[in-house]
Amino acid sequence: MLYRTAGQFKTSYIADQALFPVKQDAFLLGIILTLAWIVFPLTASEFTFQTLLIPILIYALAAMGLNILTGFAGQLSLGTGAFMGVGAYACYKMVTLMPWMNPIVAILLSGVFSAGIGVVFGIPSLRIKGFYLAIATLAAQFFLVWLFEKWAWLYNYNASGAIQVPNLEMFGVFVSGPQAASVTEYYIVLFVVTLLTLLCINLTRGNLGRTWKATRDMDIAAELIGINLMKSKLTAFAVSSYVVGVAGALYVFMWKGAAEPNVFDIPLSFQVLFIAIIGGLGSIMGNYLGAILIVGLPVVLNVVAGTQVFEISTPSAILLVALIAAATFLFWVARSLWGVGAAIGFGAVTLIYGYAQLQGFRIDSALIEHINVMIVGALIIFFLIIEPHGLNQLWRLIREKLIIWPFPH
Amino acid sequence: MKHFTKLAAAAALGTVLGTAAVAQELYTPNLAYRTGPFAATGIPLMNGQADYMTLLNERDGGIGGAKIDFEECETGYSTEKGVECYEKTKGKAIVTQPWSTGITLQVLPKTNVDQIPILAPGYGFSPMADGKVFQWAFNVPSGYWDAADMIVQYLEQDGSLEGKKIAFLHLDHPYGKEPLPLLEKLAGEKGFELLPIPVGLKEMQNQSAQWLQIRRERPDNVVMWGWGAMNAGAITEAVKTKYPMENFIGVWWAGHDADLKLVGDDGKGYKSISWSFPNPDAPVMKELKERVFDAGLSQSNAEEMQGVFYGRGVVMSMILSEAIQGAQKNFGTAEIDASQLRWGLENLNITEERLAELGMAGMVPPFSTSCANHTGHSGGWMLEWDGSKFVKASDLLTPNTAGYSDLIGSAASEYATANAPWAVNEECSATN
Numbered sequence: 134m135l136y137r138t139a140g141q142f143k144t145s146y147i148a149d150q151a152l153f154p155v156k157q158d159a160f161l162l163g164i165i166l167t168l169a170w171i172v173f174p175l176t177a178s179e180f181t182f183q184t185l186l187i188p189i190l191i192y193a194l195a196a197m198g199l200n201i202l203t204g205f206a207g208q209l210s211l212g213t214g215a216f217m218g219v220g221a222y223a224c225y226k227m228v229t230l231m232p233w234m235n236p237i238v239a240i241l242l243s244g245v246f247s248a249g250i251g252v253v254f255g256i257p258s259l260r261i262k263g264f265y266l267a268i269a270t271l272a273a274q275f276f277l278v279w280l281f282e283k284w285a286w287l288y289n290y291n292a293s294g295a296i297q298v299p300n301l302e303m304f305g306v307f308v309s310g311p312q313a314a315s316v317t318e319y320y321i322v323l324f325v326v327t328l329l330t331l332l333c334i335n336l337t338r339g340n341l342g343r344t345w346k347a348t349r350d351m352d353i354a355a356e357l358i359g360i361n362l363m364k365s366k367l368t369a370f371a372v373s374s375y376v377v378g379v380a381g382a383l384y385v386f387m388w389k390g391a392a393e394p395n396v397f398d399i400p401l402s403f404q405v406l407f408i409a410i411i412g413g414l415g416s417i418m419g420n421y422l423g424a425i426l427i428v429g430l431p432v433v434l435n436v437v438a439g440t441q442v443f444e445i446s447t448p449s450a451i452l453l454v455a456l457i458a459a460a461t462f463l464f465w466v467a468r469s470l471w472g473v474g475a476a477i478g479f480g481a482v483t484l485i486y487g488y489a490q491l492q493g494f495r496i497d498s499a500l501i502e503h504i505n506v507m508i509v510g511a512l513i514i515f516f517l518i519i520e521p522h523g524l525n526q527l528w529r530l531i532r533e534k535l536i537i538w539p540f541p542h
Numbered sequence: 543m544k545h546f547t548k549l550a551a552a553a554a555l556g557t558v559l560g561t562a563a564v565a566q567e568l569y570t571p572n573l574a575y576r577t578g579p580f581a582a583t584g585i586p587l588m589n590g591q592a593d594y595m596t597l598l599n600e601r602d603g604g605i606g607g608a609k610i611d612f613e614e615c616e617t618g619y620s621t622e623k624g625v626e627c628y629e630k631t632k633g634k635a636i637v638t639q640p641w642s643t644g645i646t647l648q649v650l651p652k653t654n655v656d657q658i659p660i661l662a663p664g665y666g667f668s669p670m671a672d673g674k675v676f677q678w679a680f681n682v683p684s685g686y687w688d689a690a691d692m693i694v695q696y697l698e699q700d701g702s703l704e705g706k707k708i709a710f711l712h713l714d715h716p717y718g719k720e721p722l723p724l725l726e727k728l729a730g731e732k733g734f735e736l737l738p739i740p741v742g743l744k745e746m747q748n749q750s751a752q753w754l755q756i757r758r759e760r761p762d763n764v765v766m767w768g769w770g771a772m773n774a775g776a777i778t779e780a781v782k783t784k785y786p787m788e789n790f791i792g793v794w795w796a797g798h799d800a801d802l803k804l805v806g807d808d809g810k811g812y813k814s815i816s817w818s819f820p821n822p823d824a825p826v827m828k829e830l831k832e833r834v835f836d837a838g839l840s841q842s843n844a845e846e847m848q849g850v851f852y853g854r855g856v857v858m859s860m861i862l863s864e865a866i867q868g869a870q871k872n873f874g875t876a877e878i879d880a881s882q883l884r885w886g887l888e889n890l891n892i893t894e895e896r897l898a899e900l901g902m903a904g905m906v907p908p909f910s911t912s913c914a915n916h917t918g919h920s921g922g923w924m925l926e927w928d929g930s931k932f933v934k935a936s937d938l939l940t941p942n943t944a945g946y947s948d949l950i951g952s953a954a955s956e957y958a959t960a961n962a963p964w965a966v967n968e969e970c971s972a973t974n
Contacts, residue, residue, distance in 0.1 A: 184626045282714060282742075292723050292953070293667070293716035295647055299960055311651035312963065389621070391647045393716050395743050396621065432626060439630075497841075498616040499576035 136535040152334070155536075169323060174316050182315035183388070184432045190319075190326045191383050193424035196408040197333055197417060198376030203406075204414035205337055206369035207349025208258050212270035213405045215277035216374045217381025218397030219247040222287050224382035225296045229289055236301045236308050237321060240386060244378035250277070251374020258366045262352070274399055281394035295393040298386050309386045318387045325383060329376055334417055336372065345369050346415075377405075411513060413523025422524035426516070431509050438501045442487025453483075466538055467531045471519055566608040566877050568866060570595075571615055571631040572639045578618030580770040583798050583851065584641075588614065589842040590855020593834045597826075598863055600833050605863050606870040608877055612859075619770075621645055628652070636880045637661050637862065637887075643717040651961055653678045659884045663858040664794060664817060668720055672954035673888065673916035677967040680887045682861055683909045683920035684817040686767075687950070688941035689793050690721035692815050693765055694728050695939055696791070696924050703734040709761035711752060711768070711776060714740035718767045721793075723953070724946055725765075731945075737761055746772040753779045766792040774801040777809060787811035787927075794818075797925055797932060799849040807929040817922035818906050819934060820853030825901030830856070850925070850932050857906045865890055888913050907938055913970035919943050 136157050143149040153159040173186060199213050224243035227234055254273040258266050281287060288296050300310035307313040308321055336342055344365045347355035356362050385392045404427065412423025445453075457480045464472025496504075520527040572591060575584040595612040604610050615627035624645030628638060637659050640646045646666040653660045660679045662670070668687040670679040697703060710725060712718030722738065729736040737759060739752050749772075756764060764785065768776055773796045780790055788811035797814025821827065827847070834840045835847065846852050869878045869886030878886070891910040897903050909920035919941050926935035958964040 179632075180629045183629045188622075292719060293643075293647070294719050295644075295716050297647070297651070297960060300963060311655050311961065389625070389648060390651060393644060393647075395715065396644075398743075435626075436630075498574065498614045502577050502616040502618060 136532060136538070138536055152338075174319060177316075177319075179315050182319050185429050187315070187319055187322055187388050189421075189424045189429050190322050191380055191388055192405065192408055192428045193420045194326050194329060194383065195377055195380035195405045196412060196420040196423055197330065198373045198378075198380060199405050200409045200412075200414060200416070200420055201333060201337070201345070201376065202369050202373035203409060204416065205342060205349065206345040206366065206373075207262075207352075208255070208366060208369060209263060209267040210270040210373075211267050211399070211402050211406070212254060212273035212277070213377055214397045214399060214401030215274045216247045216251055216377040217384055217401065217405075218277060218281055218394070219250050219374075220244055220378025220381030221385040221392060221397070222281060222296065223247065223378070224386055225298075226287065228299065228301060232299075236303055236386070237325070240321075240325060240379060240382045243382040244375040247378025247381065248371045248375040251370045251377075252367055255367055255370030255374075258370065259363055271399075274402055278394055278398050281397065293393075295391055296385065297391045298389075301386075311390060322383055322387050325379060329379060330417065333372075333376065337417065341365075341368060341372075349415075407513070411516060411523055413525030416523070416525035418528070419523050419525030422528070426512065426524065427509070430512065431505050434505050434508060435501060437483070438486075438496070438505070439498075441490055442483055443491060454480075463531050466534045467527070468534070469519055471515070475515060566604075567611050568605065568608045568636060568877065569611045569613070569631075569634045570637050570639075570862060570866075571611075571613045571627070571635050573617050573624055573627045573631075573641050573645060574614040575617050575619040575641060576614075577616060578620065580619045580642075582800060583770055583795070584619070586798075586842070586846050586849055586851035587855040587858075589840060589846065590852040590857075591859045592855075593830055593840050593842060594826075594856045594859035595863070596834050596839050597830055600837070600839070601829070605866045606876045608870075610863075610866075617641065617645065621648060625649070632656055632658055636878060636883045641665075643667075643715070643720070647716060650676075650679060654965060658880045659887055661858075661862060661887065663861060664854075665717075667957075668724075669950050669953035669957060671915060671917035671919070671950050673912065673914050674967045674970050675954040675958050675964070676916060677913075677965070677970075678884060680911070680916045682887070682890065682911060682916070683892075683906060683918045684922060684941070685917045685919075686720045686793070687724045687946055688917070688919055688921070688943070689815050690724045690765075691728070691941040691943075691946065692922060692924075692939040693791055693793075694725075694732065695942070696813075696815070696936060697763055698732070699936075703732045705733060705735075706763070707735045707737060707759065707761040709737045709739055709756055709759065709764045711739045711741065711756070711764055711766045713746070713767060713769055713772055714742045717769060721767060723949060727946065727949065741768070741772055741776075746770065747775045749775050749779045752776075753783045753785070756785065757783055763789045763791065766790070766796050768792065768796045773798060774804055777801055777805055777812065780812075781805045781808045788813070791815065791924075794854075794922070797850050799851070799931065802927045802932075803930075809927050810929045812927040813935060814850075814925050814927075814932070815922055815939075816850065816854075816925050816932075817920055818850070818854040818857045819904060819923055819925065820848060820850050820932070821902075821904050822848050824903065824905055826856065826905075827853075829901065848931070853905060857902070860900060860902060860906075861890065861892070864892060864896075887911065888916070890918065907940075913967060 138155055141156055177186060195213060195217060199210060202208050202210050220243045223246035224239050227239045227243065254270060257269040261269060288294055298310050300312045301308055306317060308317050344360050347360055348362060348365045352362055408423035408427050409420060411426060412419030457476055460476040461473055464476060516524060574588045575581060576588055592612055595610045598605055599609055615631055617623040617627055619642050621644040624640060624642060625648055628649050635658060638649060638653065639661050640649045643665060646662055649660060657678065662681045664684060666681045668685040670676045670681045671685055725736055739755060741749055741752055766776055787809060790812050792814040794814060794816045797816055802809045802812060835842065842852060865883060865886035868889055869882045870876055872885060873882050888911055893908050897908060907920040907922060909918035911918045921938055921940035923934045923938060924936035925932040958966060
């Protein structure tokens with residue numbers, strides 16, 4: 134009903150190949166863009182910017198870069214963290230050597246360096262694939278982090294070995310560093326992320342994207358139909374590392390403000406890989422959904438645990454109830470009883486927790502942290518069980534069912 | 543429902559009584575780490591800090607009539623969580639305690655903009671001692687450069703260091719690299735050879751390569767800047783390679799009882815410089831036991847309360863409460879704000895008499911701060927492991943700060959230029 138496609142006739146090939154063949158998709162995206170560009174910046178607090186909005190966007194971008202390589206071109210990589218580091222250090226060197234440089238230009242250029250390094254470390258992919266390639270990229274991970282530690286020129290011979298973001302100005306407004314307002318940083322991140330998402334969507338829909346997918350699905354067959362595997366694999370490494378490098382530059386310049394080499398170590402690579410896998414390999418939207426789950430959810434749970442459930446303001450209560458209702462409805466449409474149970478269960482647990490709070494129940498922050506890790510872990514397993522292909526596939530299923538709703542097929 | 547009625551009743555009462563009602567509270571959050579790879583060392587420190595604040599709340603009803611809300615925000619020693627906690631608490635916090643060097647590095651520039659004092663007792667960035675530049679940062683009562691200087695002084699007591707070889711075993715991380723500039727300077731002045739041996743974060747538990755190098759180079763002393771799992775790793779490895787323990791000295795974070803208990807008698811002679819000393823006979827410890835521990839308000843245990851780290855946690859909270867008290871007296875209000883607490887931290891004067899009054903004699907050396915000196919440079923004692931606990935092995939050592947005040951000044955101004963525009967305290971006329 135909500136997604137009824139009846140009456141939306143395609144009378145030309147162009148209309149049929151459009152980015153949004155279904156009108157509701159474009160409408161939904163419009164709502165999301167309005168929220169991201171207008172509503173959030175107007176309403177969000179400093180805390181929301183720094184712990185939810187900015188990191189989710191940056192992690193989603195990094196996962197998107199990895200997804201191009203692993204999800205679209207089928208080349209497994211464990212070096213994402215290090216490539217983010219290359220972008221961050223390149224950006225740091227550029228803004229300290231050339232302080233007159235526009236910060237956004239510097240961030241966009243820093244990806245070029247990581248693209249170069251990515252291509253170099255992508256050369257083994259011409260001979261090896263699968264797990265063996267993962268190990269080759271692991272070498273990049275270890276080597277680059279070691280280089281960040283040992284090559285003092287990279288961090289301007291700073292005694293502590295860390296890079297610290299200077300206050301950068303653009304048209305008289307601080308855009309980076311401790312003096313910058315969160316909302317400015319958010320808009321820059323949003324601008325860069327929107328730009329690169331647009332680029333990635335179009336690349337993966339175009340000729341290059343098709344060669345990548347052919348390489349992924351069966352490289353011998355792809356070669357037989359005339360696809361140059363070297364070109365296909367190396368362009369995937371280049372584009373992927375470019376996006377990842379830009380994400381790394383944003384990560385340090387627009388969010389963290391300072392970084393030591395071990396920030397870019399393997400846990401970061403794994404985190405980005407998990408976002409890509411849980412979001413859905415071979416998708417663009419999945420990266421956002423994955424980032425919301427892995428980066429955003431722990432923060433939200435922490436906040437929920439720390440607030441008095443029965444003392445929250447009316448708008449947030451309405452929002453919470455609406456979210457639970459929407460999740461229940463969507464899972465119900467998708468005929469996923471587990472999902473319905475989980476959504477209702479979440480609401481019930483919140484109510485019980487709130488009641489326990491009224492009775493004077495308090496948990497200390499260390500215990501909250503332990504429980505939080507368990508919940509997030511359980512949710513990851515839960516989503517992978519109900520939909521092994523990731524959140525993006527889950528949404529596609531729901532959407533398909535919505536189109537024919539209320540009739541089961 | 544009960545809650546709402548209570549709330550309504552309180553509101554009604556408040557309107558009736560007019561001025562009374564709202565309980566005065568001081569919010570001093572602690573970015574604790576009771577989880578993660580460093581939890582073993584974090585827990586006793588956090589317990590010591592929290593217990594002292596609980597004691598003040600229970601015994602005196604807070605400080606100056608205002609209760610202390612010493613809420614913990616769990617970071618697990620992760621920088622990302624640390625920044626999350628900082629953002630979450632900064633709204634009403636009058637102080638922030640970031641704990642890890644990584645979190646300190648990130649929060650330091652922000653506090654200068656947000657105008658919240660950052661209290662980093664015995665850790666953080668050594669140039670924070672320059673209070674004119676780092677007007678919101680305090681690493682009382684001693685910084686890492688003080689520690690390095692005191693260790694060198696202690697070694698010098700056995701004769702000149704000319705021609706000796708000192709290995710510097712350190713975590714390859716901003717924290718471990720922190721004393722390097724000073725040690726290099728001292729090596730040049732005193733004529734000893736400094737041999738830095740980094741231990742990567744991944745090699746903390748397996749330091750065989752580093753200790754092989756130590757065995758080959760045969761240094762006269764090993765100075766260690768370790769943290770978490772690295773300390774236990776180094777100490778067990780030293781025992782295994784039969785390195786003479788009396789020549790092995792650690793910084794104050796490398797003097798954790800549990801790490802030494804692993805080797806017991808074999809660790810006899812291991813030393814650690816420290817600005818705090820656990821004095822189980824001190825009156826305050828007795829009170830903590832009676833009013834907090836026995837009352838079931840503590841997460842600690844009897845064994846932990848004897849240790850160095852628990853005692854250090856207690857001292858840290860004492861420093862904060864003294865600053866709060868000083869500020870309350872000066873501004874004549876119980877509910878001080880962040881900038882008033884900054885004044886309090888800048889005008890700390892912890893004398894022998896005051897320590898005796900607090901029941902903490904001998905637990906920390908007396909020290910004072912000023913607007914130019916945000917560290918206090920209290921000095922400390924060399925502690926020695928006697929096989930079952932740490933005992934004092936030296937008289938009070940005081941760092942020779944005059945020898946490196948230039949280094950502090952230049953490092954601080956370098957930081958300020960790199961972070962320009964950086965607000966400095968122009969009014970301060972005192973010298974360091």
